[in-house]
Amino acid sequence: MLFTSLQFIVFIAVLTAVYHLFVPQNEKWGLLLIASLAFYFFADPRYLIFIGVTAFTAYVFAILTEDYNSKRKAYLKANKESFDSESKKKYKATTARVSKLFLALALIINLGILAATKYTNFVIDTINTWRTEPLSFVNIIIPMGISFYTFQTVSYSIDISRGTVKAQRNFWKFLLFTSFFPQLVQGPISRYGDLSETLYNPKPLELRNFSLGLIRILWGYFKKLVIADRLVIGLKTLVETPDEYKGAYVFVVMMLYAAQLYCDFTGGIDITIGIAQTLGVTVKENFDLPYFSKNIKEYWNRWHMTMGTWFTDYIFYPLSVSPTMLKLSKWSRQHLGNAIGKRVTVYISCFCVWLATGIWHGAAWHFVVWGLMNFVVIMASQELEPLYAKFHNKFGFKGKKWYSAFEILRTFLLMSSLKLFDCYRDVGLTFKMFGSMFYTFNIGKLFNGSLLELGLNKGDYWVASIALVIVFLVSLYKKLKGREAREMLFEKLPLFVLCAVCLLLATVVFGAYGTGFDASQFIYNQF
Amino acid sequence: MDELIEILQDLHSDVDFETCTTLIDDKILDSFDIVSIVSEVNDRFDVAIPAKELIPENFNSAAALWALISRLEED
Numbered sequence: 363m364l365f366t367s368l369q370f371i372v373f374i375a376v377l378t379a380v381y382h383l384f385v386p387q388n389e390k391w392g393l394l395l396i397a398s399l400a401f402y403f404f405a406d407p408r409y410l411i412f413i414g415v416t417a418f419t420a421y422v423f424a425i426l427t428e429d430y431n432s433k434r435k436a437y438l439k440a441n442k443e444s445f446d447s448e449s450k451k452k453y454k455a456t457t458a459r460v461s462k463l464f465l466a467l468a469l470i471i472n473l474g475i476l477a478a479t480k481y482t483n484f485v486i487d488t489i490n491t492w493r494t495e496p497l498s499f500v501n502i503i504i505p506m507g508i509s510f511y512t513f514q515t516v517s518y519s520i521d522i523s524r525g526t527v528k529a530q531r532n533f534w535k536f537l538l539f540t541s542f543f544p545q546l547v548q549g550p551i552s553r554y555g556d557l558s559e560t561l562y563n564p565k566p567l568e569l570r571n572f573s574l575g576l577i578r579i580l581w582g583y584f585k586k587l588v589i590a591d592r593l594v595i596g597l598k599t600l601v602e603t604p605d606e607y608k609g610a611y612v613f614v615v616m617m618l619y620a621a622q623l624y625c626d627f628t629g630g631i632d633i634t635i636g637i638a639q640t641l642g643v644t645v646k647e648n649f650d651l652p653y654f655s656k657n658i659k660e661y662w663n664r665w666h667m668t669m670g671t672w673f674t675d676y677i678f679y680p681l682s683v684s685p686t687m688l689k690l691s692k693w694s695r696q697h698l699g700n701a702i703g704k705r706v707t708v709y710i711s712c713f714c715v716w717l718a719t720g721i722w723h724g725a726a727w728h729f730v731v732w733g734l735m736n737f738v739v740i741m742a743s744q745e746l747e748p749l750y751a752k753f754h755n756k757f758g759f760k761g762k763k764w765y766s767a768f769e770i771l772r773t774f775l776l777m778s779s780l781k782l783f784d785c786y787r788d789v790g791l792t793f794k795m796f797g798s799m800f801y802t803f804n805i806g807k808l809f810n811g812s813l814l815e816l817g818l819n820k821g822d823y824w825v826a827s828i829a830l831v832i833v834f835l836v837s838l839y840k841k842l843k844g845r846e847a848r849e850m851l852f853e854k855l856p857l858f859v860l861c862a863v864c865l866l867l868a869t870v871v872f873g874a875y876g877t878g879f880d881a882s883q884f885i886y887n888q889f
Numbered sequence: 890m891d892e893l894i895e896i897l898q899d900l901h902s903d904v905d906f907e908t909c910t911t912l913i914d915d916k917i918l919d920s921f922d923i924v925s926i927v928s929e930v931n932d933r934f935d936v937a938i939p940a941k942e943l944i945p946e947n948f949n950s951a952a953a954l955w956a957l958i959s960r961l962e963e964d
Contacts, residue, residue, distance in 0.1 A: 524940075524941035526941060659919065663916075674920050678920060678924075679920070679924070679940040679943045682924040682927070682928075683940055688928060688931050691928045692932060704925055704929075707924070708924050708925065711924070712921075
């Protein structure tokens with residue numbers, strides 16, 4: 363059931379009506395669970411087995427861990443006097459091993475399922491490049507949203523082990539956390555501590571919340587159907603015939619893909635958060651105006667934020683502060699000097715994070731290279747920071763409006779270049795096409811009508827351009843005023859209603875469907 | 890506490906760590922800084938800060954970080 367299908371819209375409308383009109387407040391979570399399982403069932407009934415096993419594994423090991431840790435604490439408390447500081451430490455260290463074993467089992471099973479379903483054929487494909495007799499691929503299903511829900515359960519298992527959240531004792535409630543349908547398609551990656559309370563005790567129906575959720579859904583559909591699904595037509599032509607479209611066309615690919623990916627992903631997230639909001643559930647934001655970032659680090663703090671913080675909290679930090687890394691840090695500072703030595707462990711951890719980020723995005727080498735290129739750019743900008751500081755001190759550009767605009771443009775172009783890996787889906791081809799921008803001088807071709815041969819007519823370019831200007835103005839409003847335009851509009855109710863109607867009409871009239879168009883799956887759905 | 894301030898000043902000499910209470914909220918310290926601090930603290934105070942303690946509340950001010958170090962030393 364695609365988010366953009368009529369089926370889904372009817373599903374949501376019926377669910378929302380039943381949810382608010384007939385279900386008591388304390389039983390609403392039950393209906394959400396039924397709806398989530400139904401959503402998954404209609405996608406493919408076999409998916410239910412996978413998500414069920416993942417949820418059950420995390421659920422069982424969480425309870426085992428929590429119960430065991432409680433017993434340890436109780437024992438320590440009851441026998442306080444018989445322990446001195448040294449024996450207390452020893453007891454804690456010995457018993458912590460059992461707790462870690464539970465965590466390890468939960469992670470091995472759940473990450474194992476993810477690895478087996480998503481990466482088996484990638485490994486076979488990689489092995490085949492060295493073999494004369496290729497191994498045959500396995501026919502394996504990849505459950506929808508497996509990367510998202512697996513990461514949610516992994517964070518839950520680790521949080522339980524750290525003692526930062528309490529284990530959920532009701533399996534059905536935990537299954538709802540794992541399978542909450544709006545975010546199954548493309549995230550955000552929610553943490554149990556953030557989502558559970560609002561999921562099990564949603565806000566009662568209230569005009570402001572409901573209206574803001576509704577207009578956000580419309581806004582998401584507008585971005586997805588009017589912009590993203592329109593631009594994808596031109597993009598496909600450009601990317602699928604790279605020999606024909608080199609040089610300046612690659613720059614067009616960069617611009618189109620930056621707009622298309624942004625509208626596709628943020629549009630999907632708007633629909634997700636909007637649906638949750640109309641149901642009284644608060645889901646974490648996943649974007650914060652990423653294209654206004656002044657450097658790549660800031661960009662990654664604003665784009666797909668729940669994924670970024672997940673990798674920071676569950677890979678970067680644990681790895682960086684592990685005893686082995688701390689020893690390495692000490693050694694490298696002693697032998698390589700303080701300045702270089704203290705960077706070694708940070709860079710190793712950062713490398714691991716970006717390698718994992720690349721692999722998480724997809725089972726293909728271009729994703730791995732994309733991740734590592736991000737690592738290289740972040741490290742380079744980190745190393746160049748003192749140089750930038752000197753430059754800023756000398757010329758005093760920092761803080762000037764034109765310089766801020768330059769920084770934003772520079773970051774946008776840099777990130778759009780890296781996204782080419784995702785467009786061409788072939789490492790060698792991506793480098794070749796990127797290089798062609800500097801040696802194939804065909805800018806004139808862009809103005810001889812060739813852009814009208816990509817499957818988009820003049821009307822499409824006008825519609826997409828006007829829609830993008832609207833998206834830009836709405837983003838600019840948030841940047842300047844610090845709040846969403848829809849919140850301002852709600853204070854002027856007639857204007858709010860007018861805008862909602864306009865959005866609906868614009869999406870219905872100008873949405874990219876019908877002959878020549880096909881409302882496509884969300885890009886992040888494949889992850 | 891003076892030694893801790895010294896560690897922090899090494900990272901950002903332009904910040905008043907004695908008074909600032911929004912080091913994370915205002916994005917003055919990033920994840921790279923935090924890892925450097927943990928490593929320095931481990932060296933100089935012989936205190937290992939575990940990953941679960943790497944949360945904004947513990948790093949928003951020098952005082953909060955000092956309180957964390959003291960708590961871990963007692964443990």
